[in-house]
Amino acid sequence: MKEIIANKSMNLKGVVGLFAANRTDEGEDVMVFDSEEDRAACKPRHTFCMLRQQAEKESDDPYLSQADFIAPSGYKDHLGMFAVSCFGCDALVEKYESEQDDYNKIMSQALADRFVEAFAEYLHRVIRTDMWGYAKDESLDNEDLLKIKYVGIRPAPGYPSQPDHTEKSTMWSAIQAKELAGIELSESLSMMPAASVSALVFAHPQSQYFAVGQIGKDQVESYASRKKMDLPICERWLSPILNYERD
Structure with missing residues (x-):
């Protein structure tokens, strides 16, 4: 760590967006707006599509979606989001690999992960x-x-409460993560640099982390339609949580 600090080998970058937001009339997705005027005219800049718990429960607990944590139209609510990354680690890894220094290579990667997690916690x-x-x-x-005793949550696309990684593309467009912070998405929608964290920020006092779990074809068809995505492509991205066999 002393070498990293002395040489300024790593640096942290991030971008934050705070948007006027409401859930859609159907209650399944979240619209974000550039201004209160756009909210009043219902002209969303982006729509974040959400998934809802569907597997049968033995209790009377509700079947949750992240959309539940945003107020419906007619109320002034907001949705936050951010992306942060630690830059410089890749160059250090290449250096230590060329020197066959596995210890410092592993430590550099571990420190980059810790730095960016700390930055995300601070930024939240x-x-x-x-x-x-x-x-x-x-x-x-x-x-x-x-112990997560603060109000609100900060899940991200790919988390159990929204396991669809394609929603990262919507977030990246909304906050211009690549243009403003140099944080990119690969073809598989992994964040680059690897030491990166992204999240949506919900302020609802009853918001909570949860797992969507297995979902049925009826929800997948609705979800694909709302995303304007071909069903087979949508099924491929959601394959780990499908409760049916794809055609």
Whole structure:
């Protein structure tokens, strides 16, 4: 770490977006707007498509979707999002590989991951207490932060609560992650650099992390239609959570 600090071998970059937002009338997706005027005219800049729990439950718990945590039209709600990355690690890895220094190679990768996770945690707190400011009076120590005692959540496309990685493309377009921070998406929608974190930020006091779990063909067909995506392509991206065999 001393060498990284002394040589400034790694640096952190990120971008944040805060958008006026409402869930769609059907209650399944989230629209984001550039302005209150666009919200009033219902002219969304982007729509984030969400998936809903569908597997039968033994309890009376609701079947959750991330869209549930955004207010319907007629109310002023917002959706935050960010992407952060640690740059410079790849060059260090190449250097240590050429020197056959496996220890420092592994340590560089581990430190890059820790740096970007810490940056994401810090940025989420700044969003809660300052940028968005929905939790201005928050006063939590590190233990409370680790126990996720803050208000709101920060899941990302690919998380169990929205396991579709293609929604990253919508986020990248909304916050211009590539243009403003140099954070790119590969063809498989992996983030580049590898030491990267992205997330949607929900402020609803009852928002929670959950797993969508297995979903049926009826929901997949509806989801593909809302995304304007061919069904076979949609099924391929969602294949790990399908409760049926693809044709």
